[in-house]
Every structure is written in C-alpha cells, then in structure tokens.
Amino acid sequence: MGExxxxxxxxxxxxxxxxxxxxxxxxxxxxxxxxxxxxxIALLLESSPARTRxxxxxxxxxxxxxxxxxxxxxxVRNGIIRQMVPEKVVDALEDMDTDDLAETLSxxxxxxxxxxxxxxxxxxxxxxxxxxxYGEDTAGFIMxxxxxxxxxxxxxxxxxxxxxxxxxxxxxTDTFYVVSRTDRLIGKVPVTRLLTAVPDITxxxxxxxxxxxxxxxxxxxxxxxxxxxxDWISAPVVDEHHHLVGRITIDDVVDIIREDAEHSMMxxxxxxxxxxTFAPVMQSTQRRSVWLAVNLVTALMAAAVSDLFExxxxxxxxxxxxxxxxxxxxxxxxxxTLTLVIRGMALGHVxxxxxxxxxSKELAIGALNGIIWALLIASVIALWKQDFALGGVIxxxxxxxxxxxxxxxxxxxIIMKKMKIDPALAGSVILTTITDVVGIFAFLGTAxxxxx
Amino acid sequence: MGExxxxxxxxxxxxxxxxxxxxxxxxxxxxxxxxxxxxxIALLLESSPARTRxxxxxxxxxxxxxxxxxxxxxxVRNGIIRQMVPEKVVDALEDMDTDDLAETLSxxxxxxxxxxxxxxxxxxxxxxxxxxxYGEDTAGFIMxxxxxxxxxxxxxxxxxxxxxxxxxxxxxTDTFYVVSRTDRLIGKVPVTRLLTAVPDITxxxxxxxxxxxxxxxxxxxxxxxxxxxxDWISAPVVDEHHHLVGRITIDDVVDIIREDAEHSMMxxxxxxxxxxTFAPVMQSTQRRSVWLAVNLVTALMAAAVSDLFExxxxxxxxxxxxxxxxxxxxxxxxxxTLTLVIRGMALGHVxxxxxxxxxSKELAIGALNGIIWALLIASVIALWKQDFALGGVIxxxxxxxxxxxxxxxxxxxIIMKKMKIDPALAGSVILTTITDVVGIFAFLGTAxxxxx
Numbered sequence: 001m002g003e004x005x006x007x008x009x010x011x012x013x014x015x016x017x018x019x020x021x022x023x024x025x026x027x028x029x030x031x032x033x034x035x036x037x038x039x040x041i042a043l044l045l046e047s048s049p050a051r052t053r054x055x056x057x058x059x060x061x062x063x064x065x066x067x068x069x070x071x072x073x074x075x076v077r078n079g080i081i082r083q084m085v086p087e088k089v090v091d092a093l094e095d096m097d098t099d100d101l102a103e104t105l106s107x108x109x110x111x112x113x114x115x116x117x118x119x120x121x122x123x124x125x126x127x128x129x130x131x132x133x134y135g136e137d138t139a140g141f142i143m144x145x146x147x148x149x150x151x152x153x154x155x156x157x158x159x160x161x162x163x164x165x166x167x168x169x170x171x172x173t174d175t176f177y178v179v180s181r182t183d184r185l186i187g188k189v190p191v192t193r194l195l196t197a198v199p200d201i202t203x204x205x206x207x208x209x210x211x212x213x214x215x216x217x218x219x220x221x222x223x224x225x226x227x228x229x230x231d232w233i234s235a236p237v238v239d240e241h242h243h244l245v246g247r248i249t250i251d252d253v254v255d256i257i258r259e260d261a262e263h264s265m266m267x268x269x270x271x272x273x274x275x276x277t278f279a280p281v282m283q284s285t286q287r288r289s290v291w292l293a294v295n296l297v298t299a300l301m302a303a304a305v306s307d308l309f310e311x312x313x314x315x316x317x318x319x320x321x322x323x324x325x326x327x328x329x330x331x332x333x334x335x336x337t338l339t340l341v342i343r344g345m346a347l348g349h350v351x352x353x354x355x356x357x358x359x360s361k362e363l364a365i366g367a368l369n370g371i372i373w374a375l376l377i378a379s380v381i382a383l384w385k386q387d388f389a390l391g392g393v394i395x396x397x398x399x400x401x402x403x404x405x406x407x408x409x410x411x412x413x414i415i416m417k418k419m420k421i422d423p424a425l426a427g428s429v430i431l432t433t434i435t436d437v438v439g440i441f442a443f444l445g446t447a448x449x450x451x452x
Numbered sequence: 453m454g455e456x457x458x459x460x461x462x463x464x465x466x467x468x469x470x471x472x473x474x475x476x477x478x479x480x481x482x483x484x485x486x487x488x489x490x491x492x493i494a495l496l497l498e499s500s501p502a503r504t505r506x507x508x509x510x511x512x513x514x515x516x517x518x519x520x521x522x523x524x525x526x527x528v529r530n531g532i533i534r535q536m537v538p539e540k541v542v543d544a545l546e547d548m549d550t551d552d553l554a555e556t557l558s559x560x561x562x563x564x565x566x567x568x569x570x571x572x573x574x575x576x577x578x579x580x581x582x583x584x585x586y587g588e589d590t591a592g593f594i595m596x597x598x599x600x601x602x603x604x605x606x607x608x609x610x611x612x613x614x615x616x617x618x619x620x621x622x623x624x625t626d627t628f629y630v631v632s633r634t635d636r637l638i639g640k641v642p643v644t645r646l647l648t649a650v651p652d653i654t655x656x657x658x659x660x661x662x663x664x665x666x667x668x669x670x671x672x673x674x675x676x677x678x679x680x681x682x683d684w685i686s687a688p689v690v691d692e693h694h695h696l697v698g699r700i701t702i703d704d705v706v707d708i709i710r711e712d713a714e715h716s717m718m719x720x721x722x723x724x725x726x727x728x729t730f731a732p733v734m735q736s737t738q739r740r741s742v743w744l745a746v747n748l749v750t751a752l753m754a755a756a757v758s759d760l761f762e763x764x765x766x767x768x769x770x771x772x773x774x775x776x777x778x779x780x781x782x783x784x785x786x787x788x789t790l791t792l793v794i795r796g797m798a799l800g801h802v803x804x805x806x807x808x809x810x811x812s813k814e815l816a817i818g819a820l821n822g823i824i825w826a827l828l829i830a831s832v833i834a835l836w837k838q839d840f841a842l843g844g845v846i847x848x849x850x851x852x853x854x855x856x857x858x859x860x861x862x863x864x865x866i867i868m869k870k871m872k873i874d875p876a877l878a879g880s881v882i883l884t885t886i887t888d889v890v891g892i893f894a895f896l897g898t899a900x901x902x903x904x
Contacts (some may be wrong), residue, residue: 018805039681047801049809062663071681108904160647169644172685174626191643192621195562195612228710229491229523231703233624233685250702251683257706258680261713262795266718268792270784277796281816288788288817290780292825299780300832306773313769318763320772321758324888327776328751329744332722336740339721343714344729349499354730355468364733372737373744380752410464436776 014044022054030059038064042071045080049278054083065092070100074107075276083106088116094120097171098140099252102131106141126412139223139318142146142256146170149179150189150203157199172249174451176179177236178207185213185236185244213238216245222246224256225348233335235342264342270294294429302327302436309325309444312452318385319447325377326443330401330435333369337362337409338431345413359410366406397442404438405431466496473507482511489887490516494523497532501730506535517544522552526559527728535559538567546572549623551594551704552581558593589674592668594708595689595698598622600632602641602655609651624701629688630659637665637688637696663689668697675700676708677800708869716794722746746881754779754888761896764904770837771899776847777829778895782853782887785821789814789861790883794875797865811862818858822851849894856890857883 013036029386033041033056041064057080060068069077071093081089081104089108093101093116105113105128105184117125127145133138148169150159159176163169176194178187187207197206213236214223237246240366246427259273266273270291275284306313306323313320341358344350353414374395382391408431413423463470465488472481485508493516497505509532512520521529521544533541533556541560543567545553557565557580569577579597586592600621602611611628615621628646630639639659649658665688666675678684679702689698711725718725722743725748727736758765758775765772793810798801826847834843860883863874 015805037682038667039683043681043800044888046799047803049806049813056856073706084880095757123798129808150572163648164596164650167648169648172626173644174624174685191647192625194647195643196615196619196621196760219744228706230496231706233626233703249685250706251685254680254683254702254709256704257710261710261717264790264797265713265720268720269787271788275792277792277801278808280812281813281820284813285817285820288785288821289824291788292784292821295781295784296777296825296828299777302776302780303773306776310769310773314766317766317772317777320769320775321755321762323754323772324752324758324776324779325748328754329747332744332747336723336743339717340729343718347498348495349729351466351499353467354499354501358729361501361730361733361736365737368733368737369740369744373748374742376748389875449714 004008009232013040014047017044017056018048018052018376021052022234026059029056033059034061034064038067039071041068046073046076046276047278050079050280053080055164055218055276057083062088066094066096069104070092070096073276074274075279077439078109079276081112086112087119090116090119094124098127098131098145098246101128101247103140106136115175134216137220138216139214139218139237139247139248141222142220142223142252143248144170144252145214147236147244148176148421149172149244149249150176150207151209152178152180152186152204153202155200155202156194156197156206159194159203160199162306172251174233174249175209175236177244177247178203179244183243185211185238187211188236194324211236213242213244214248215240220256220291221260224253224260227253228257260346264339264424267422268428270412274416277405282347291429296434298429299431302440305437305440309440309448311449312444315452318390319385319444322390323440323443326394326397326401327439329373329377329398329435330405330439331432333366333402334357334405334409334431334435335428337406338413338423338427340412341410342427345367345417345423351416355414359414362410363403364406366403367399369406370402373402374398389451390447393446394443397444398437400442401435401439405435407433465492469508470497470500470504473504473846474638478511481508484605485533486509486516490519491523493520498525498528498728499730500755502531502732505730507531509535514543515538516889518546518548521545521556522548523725523836525728527726527731529556530559530561531728532650533564538564538679539571542568542571542620544900546576548584550579550597551700553580554593554609558584558588566741586668589672590668591666591670591672591689591700592697594672594704595668595700596622596704597785599696599699600625600628600690601696604630604632604638604656604659605654607652608646608649608658611646611655612651624686624703626685627688627699629663629696629699631696635695637690637694638664639662640688665694665696666700667692672705672708674711676705676712679705692710692899712798716791716798716876718870719874720791720880723780733781734878743881750881750885750888752894753885757889757892758896761892761900764896764900768899768903770839770842774833774842775892775895778846778853779888779891781825781829781850782857782891783884785818785854785859786857786883786887787880789858790865790875790879793862793865794879796877797869801868811866814858814862815855819851819888820859822854825854826850841903842899846895848898849891853887853891854893857887860886 017029017032047157075439084346093104131141174191176189177185177452180186189203189207193206216237216239234247234249237248238243239245263273272287275287341350378391379395379400382388412427412431416423416427469481469484473765497508500508545556626643628641629637632638640663641655641659641662645658668689668691686699686701688696689700691697715725724739727739793802829850830843830847833841833846864879864883868879870877
C-alpha cells in the first residue's frame with residue numbers, strides 16, 4: 001500500500017464500466033465485462049455497491065459464472081448465489097475443482113447446497129462430499145484430488161508415452177507422486193526432472209524418497225505456514241495410513257495467508273474477517289454493533305471507577321480535565337505490546353519456551369516508558385497548571401499504568417491462547433479496560449490521598 | 453490463528469534445542485540444529501532473544517548461512533550480519549539467487565554491502581548491481597534472471613535433447629519463455645505441455661502467444677496483487693522494449709502478500725512493519741516512542757478541550773465521570789470504518805468511482821449507530837444517575853459523535869491517500885483526535901448550555 005499505485009489497468013476498466021453502466025449502455029457494458037479475465041470481474045463485483053453488483057451479474061455470460069464465483073470473497077459470493085435459481089447455481093459449480101467446490105458449497109445456505117449436491121453427477125458428488133467431510137479449514141478441504149501418480153518400477157520413456165497419450169495435465173502440476181502398490185506415498189518426481197532424465201531410467205532411481213506430506217486433517221493455517229516456511233509450490237496430502245489422497249497448490253494457500261494476516265487487524269477493530277466493504281447499511285450496522293456494545297460496557301466500567309472519586313472530582317475540576325491522559329497513554333503502549341505478541345504468535349515465534357523472556361522484556365519496556373513519559377507529563381502539567389504536586393501525582397500514575405500496560409499486553413494473549421480464546425478478537429477490549437481502570441485508579445486515587 | 457495449533461513438530465524441536473542450549477549441551481545442539489531445514493532454523497532464530505540467537509548462529513554450520521539468511525526477516529538478518537566478518541558474509545551470499553541477494557544487500561549497511569559486492573566475481577556482481585539499480589520494492593528487484601528461453605522454430609525433440617544435455621533446470625521452473633531473435637517476449641510454453649507434446653511439433657505451434665508480462669519497474673505490491681488476482685505461479689518480467697529480463701515466482705511474492713497484509717495492522721498500532729518481537733529493550737522502546745509522543749500531544753489536546761469547560765466541570769462532577777463515554781464510543785465506531793476502508797484500499801476495492809457511495813454508506817451507518825447507542829446510553833444514564841436531562845444531553849452528544857466518526861473514518865483514508873500519506877500510519881491518531889474533540893465539545897458544550 002502506501003505510495004504504491006493500484007494496478008492502473010484494472011482501475012481504468014472499472015471506471016469505464018461504471019460510466020457505461022450509469023449511462024445505460026448495457027450492450028457496451030456486457031461486451032467489456034465478458035472480455036475481462038475472471039479475477040478482474042470478481043474485483044469489479046467486489047468494488048461495487050449491491051445494486052450495481054446485481055446489474056453486472058445479469059450482464060455476465062453464464063459460462064463465466066463458475067470461474068468468477070471461485071474468485072469472490074465469501075460474503076459477496078453468498079449475496080450473489082442467493083439471487084440465482086438453484087439450476088443456474090448447479091451449472092455454475094459443475095466444472096469447479098474439488099477444493100473450490102467444497103469451499104463454495106460450505107458457504108452456501110444448507111438448503112441450496114443440498115439442492116446443488118443432489119443435481120450433481122455421482123462421481124462429482126462423492127468427491128465434494130468427501131472434501132466436505134474433512135471439515136472446513138482443513139488440508140482435506142482445500143486440496144485437489146487430481147494428482148498424477150507413478151509406480152516406482154516404470155521407466156521415463158514409458159511415462160512420457162503415457163503422458164503424450166493422455167494429452168493435457170491437471171492445472172499447476174509441478175510434481176508427480178510415486179505410490180506403492182497399496183497407494184502409500186513413497187516418493188515424488190518434479191516435472192522438470194522428467195524432462196531432463198534419460199529415457200531408460202526408472203522412477204525409483206529418479207525420485208526424491210519420503211517427501212514431506214501434509215496430513216489430511218491439518219488446519220489450513222498450519223498448511224499455509226508450512227508453505228511459507230519451506231517455500232513450497234505444491235505438496236502432497238496423505239491420510240492416516242500415509243495413502244496419497246490429494247495435493248495442495250500454492251494458489252489456494254495464498255488466499256489463506258492473506259486472510260490469516262488480515263484476521264488480526266480486522267478482529268482488533270471489531271470487524272468480521274469477511275466483512276464486505278460494500279455490504280448494505282443494515283447488515284454492516286448489525287455486525288459492528290457487538291463490538292460497540294462491548295465497548296459501551298467497558299466505558300461504563302471506567303465511568304464507574306471515576307464515580308468512586310466523585311467527591312475528589314467535585315473539589316478539583318482540574319483532575320477531571322487531566323483524567324483521560326494516563327488511561328490513553330496506557331492504552332496505546334499496551335496495544336503496541338499486544339499487537340506485537342499477537343503477530344509473533346501468528347508467525348509461530350512465540351511459544352511456551354520463550355514467553356517468559358518476552359513478558360520480562362515487555363515489562364522492562366513498560367518501566368522504561370513509564371519513566372520517560374512520567375517525566376515528560378510531569379513537566380508539561382507543572383508548567384501548564386503551575387502545580388508541581390499535581391505533576392508528581394500524574395507522573396506516578398503514568399509510571400504505574402505503563403508497567404501495567406506492558407504486563408497486560410504481553411500476558412493477555414498468552415493466557416487467552418491457553419484458554420483457546422482468540423486474542424485478536426477480545427484482547428484489545430480487555431487490555432483497554434485494564435489500562436483505563438488502572439490509570440483512573442492510580443491518578444484519582446493518588447490525587448485523593450495527596451492533594452486534598 | 454485462533455484455535456489452530458502451531459506446527460507441533462517445529463515447536464517440539466524448538467523446545468528441545470532451547471533445553472539443550474540451557475544445559476550447555478552444545479555438541480548436541482549443533483547436531484540438532486544442522487539437521488533442520490533452513491526455514492526451521494530461521495524460525496528458531498526469529499523466536500530467540502538476541503543472546504540465544506548469536507549462540508545458535510555460532511553453532512550453525514557455515515554451509516547453511518546463505519540459505520538461512522534468505523529466510524530471515526530484515527531486522528533479524530541485519531542483527532546477525534552485523535556480527536559476522538565481511539569475508540564470511542561474502543561466502544554466505546555467494547550462492548544466493550539474484551532476488552534474494554539483492555534484497556539482502558539492500559538491507560545491509562552501505563559499507564558492508566560494498567565490501568560484499570567488491571569480493572564477488574564479475575558476473576555475479578553485474579547481476580546484483582543490475583537488480584539493485586531497478587530500485588527496492590520493484591519487479592526488477594525481486595525477479596530471478598535464470599529463465600530458460602526457447603526460439604519459436606525449434607521442435608520439441610530438439611528441446612528435450614538439449615534439456616537432457618543441460619541436466620538440472622533452475623528451481624521452480626514451470627514455464628519456458630519464447631523469445632524472438634531480438635529477445636522480445638513472444639510466447640510461453642508450460643513445462644507440462646512439453647511433456648505431453650508430440651516430438652516433431654515446433655514451439656510456435658505449442659506456445660501461448662503474447663503472455664501477460666510484468667513491467668520491470670512495477671512496484672512489488674502491484675506484482676503481488678496480480679499474482680493473487682490471476683492465480684499465477686510464475687510470470688515473465690520485461691523491460692520497456694518488451695525484452696525478457698527475468699521471471700518472478702510465487703514463493704517470492706508470498707512474503708510480500710503477508711507483509712502488505714500485516715503492514716496496516718502494525719502501522720495502526722504504531723509499530724514498524726519489521727519490528728522484531730525479540731529486539732533489545734532499548735531499541736524497541738525507542739521505536740515505539742514516536743507513537744506514544746504523538747498520542748501524548750493528542751491526549752493533551754483533548755484535555756485542553758475539557759479545560760475550556762472547567763467552570764461547568766467544577767459545578768457538576770457527574771459530567772467529569774461521564775466525559776469519556778462519548779469519545780470512546782466514537783473512537784471505536786470510527787476505527788471500524790477506518791479499518792474497513794484501509795483494507796478495501798489495500799485490496800484495490802476502493803477507487804474514485806465508488807468512494808462517494810462508500811462515504812454515504814458509512815455516514816448512514818454512523819447515523820443509525822448514533823440513534824441506537826444514544827437511546828441506550830440515555831436509558832442507562834437516566835436510570836443510573838436518575839437524571840433525564842443528563843440522559844438527553846449524553847444522547848445528543850453520542851448522535852453527533854457517531855456521525856462524525858463515520859464521516860471521518862470514511863473520508864480520512866481517501867483524503868490521505870490523495871495526499872500520498874499512508875492512512876494506516878497516521879489515520880487512526882487523527883481519527884481519535886477528531887472523535888475525542890467532537891465528543892467532548894458536544895457533551896460538555898450541550899451540558900453547559902442546557903444543564904447549568
């Protein structure tokens with residue numbers, strides 16, 4: 001992002017299509033739209049308000065439905081499919097790869113997905129039901145089943161003759177897998193190696209033995225981490241008996257990597273990962289209200305803490321004026337720590353073996369921050385309000401709250417993860433509650449003791 | 453993240469190595485460490501405090517230096533290279549691919565990278581200097597130059613014979629590029645197609661003509677968007693004369709996709725993208741202080757606004773107690789909008805042609821939110837403080853601030869982008885300042901007018 005330009009080409013097309021649509025040139029829009037690649041059509045739909053979106057969909061050639069649906073985010077896809085008659089949905093999903101089909105089906109309302117499954121042919125239905133049975137967000141769910149397998153005792157020229165007979169290979173095939181008589185995965189041969197091999201060599205002389213394989217029940221985020229860590233382009237998937245059941249290619253993993261990375265940002269702002277920028281007003285308002293409700297309770301709790309010091313506040317209005325500074329600084333410092341630890345966890349850097357070290361580090365930063373900002377705020381307040389005692393009180397409160405912020409920011413996500421709560425989702429609210437309450441108590445409490 | 457398990461295997465190894473290190477079993481650690489793949493060694497280093505990190509590095513076999521350095525994040529890499537003698541750095545970087553080499557060199561201190569360049573052989577130095585000349589974060593910088601090119605009039609069996617002679621192909625080769633006599637890119641042939649083709653067919657009958665190509669000066673974030681949108685595994689890179697100059701493979705792009713997605717989250721919390729979870733205390737404190745300083749100024753501004761109403765506050769302490777509720781709700785609502793718009797921009801969904809629609813939508817959500825939360829807070833305050841007029845005042849302030857939050861959250865990133873300021877970096881501070889100031893003004897101002 002930042003200064004980087006958008007892809008100019010796509011932006012220009014988008015504007016041209018919007019303009020043509022606004023002036024009712026539907027024939028023109030249809031022509032432009034149907035000449036775009038599926039990824040661009042998906043981008044155009046995702047960048048349009050609901051009404052434009054359904055107008056565009058109606059102008060789209062039905063042959064492209066499947067390819068475009070594959071590329072859409074869940075929210076947008078569901079909105080579009082809900083408007084289609086079931087037969088059209090079946091047609092659109094017919095030629096999809098297993099992985100895309102499973103994902104699309106699982107995001108549809110039960111009744112629609114049952115209709116679609118019923119009207120599919122036997123073999124496709126079995127493949128889809130198998131993928132669905134592994135459970136959403138697992139390797140089995142995102143894998144493709146169109147692997148090409150070789151036997152260890154076959155020679156290269158036999159394989160080449162077979163491949164020439166077969167004609168086309170599945171999309172993005174970069175590796176052939178070698179399986180035993182019982183379908184156990186025993187090796188792999190990169191496609192490029194077949195090209196450079198002498199014709200009479202056999203597969204077992206050529207293959208890499210015991211390749212790394214992904215268990216079919218592994219969560220997709222772990223699959224994504226493995227692809228990132230080992231720079232894989234594709235990987236075989238095996239069941240509990242080490243039988244080859246499919247393969248995962250990196251283009252399926254790229255979306256997971258982006259979603260995982262975005263998840264924390266969206267959650268920390270109290271948004272649904274899949275929230276569509278152009279969703280209808282009512283739907284957006286409803287989705288965002290959960291977070292606002294939680295925040296209202298938190299804000300009222302902070303107010304209740306201030307309420308304990310009503311007598312102090314009514315005697316010294318200056319305390320009311322300065323009451324927000326210490327909580328605010330604690331909130332920012334705590335959120336820095338929280339965000340860093342959450343990201344560290346997502347990257348797999350934070351583990352039980354180093355979390356104690358990490359907490360001490362963040363405590364040290366909190367203490368150092370406390371000293372720096374306490375001195376600074378004390379000077380500002382002493383100058384502004386001409387009151388050194390008040391400066392001392394706010395400095396003390398700042399010290400306490402910065403240490404609390406560091407401690408809470410580092411320990412909260414670690415504790416929440418142990419309790420199987422997503423730290424990105426609730427961490428920031430709990431943290432702010434802590435820094436608000438500690439900040440107000442420290443400031444108004446010390447002021448009550450020392451200044452009255 | 454969330455409930456997903458970490459990769460158990462790596463975690464267990466990590467703990468085993470840490471334990472062995474703590475008990476001084478260096479021979480054992482060395483053995484375990486050097487049996488790991490480079491990606492795992494990099495993860496282990498990134499998950500360790502500075503001291504453990506340099507102990508581990510000393511135990512690592514020098515043969516692995518290059519492969520591990522490639523996988524490290526910038527901050528950690530620089531820390532390690534700074535401790536190495538230049539000759540060792542040269543040895544480590546010797547066998548690197550152009551793209552990794554360019555990236556590593558550009559992140560080193562000038563003096564070290566000059567030393568490294570000087571001690572490289574002529575051909576490698578030219579390649580590295582060429583990549584560096586395209587400028588960091590461009591396609592030319594992240595591309596590899598080891599493409600295999602074909603001429604259109606050559607037959608498949610000639611190519612196969614050539615490839616067998618040549619032996620190994622460059623890593624992750626999935627496509628051969630077809631160039632004219634003048635090196636212009638005119639087509640591409642997927643590796644798999646060569647396998648299934650009949651031997652006497654020529655390249656021009658086999659190739660896809662005019663393949664999509666990436667201009668060498670395209671920013672890397674745009675390159676990443678293209679890979680995501682079109683599900684590419686690799687793509688050719690061309691110069692301004694459409695001459696083939698290299699290729700980009702998806703494993704180089706995956707890191708960019710993650711970094712781009714993380715950038716907003718880290719920036720919004722006031723953190724450097726590359727901030728190392730295990731950086732030394734002083735370095736972390738210094739980096740985070742910028743954001744805390746900005747927040748202190750903001751908090752003081754909000755206090756200054758409250759200060760205008762000192763007379764009101766000293767007459768009604770209850771206003772001081774409730775003063776934080778309206779700004780806090782506005783801040784959360786505004787941040788939801790801001791986050792959504794920033795993500796929409798990063799995904800290329802928000803453009804001039806739909807931004808007016810988006811702003812109206814967020815204004816409508818703001819107004820709706822205003823009504824909902826105004827009614828709720830009015831009821832709570834009327835019950836808690838037994839004061840209906842006070843409930844009315846806070847309800848009015850809530851309405852005003854929620855609309856301001858929606859407006860600011862939607863327009864700020866759009867305006868900032870036009871001004872070429874990164875909205876993720878400064879947007880959240882400016883937004884909070886607006887919701888704080890508007891919230892306090894609306895609440896204390898209305899209270900002064902109506903309640904005194």
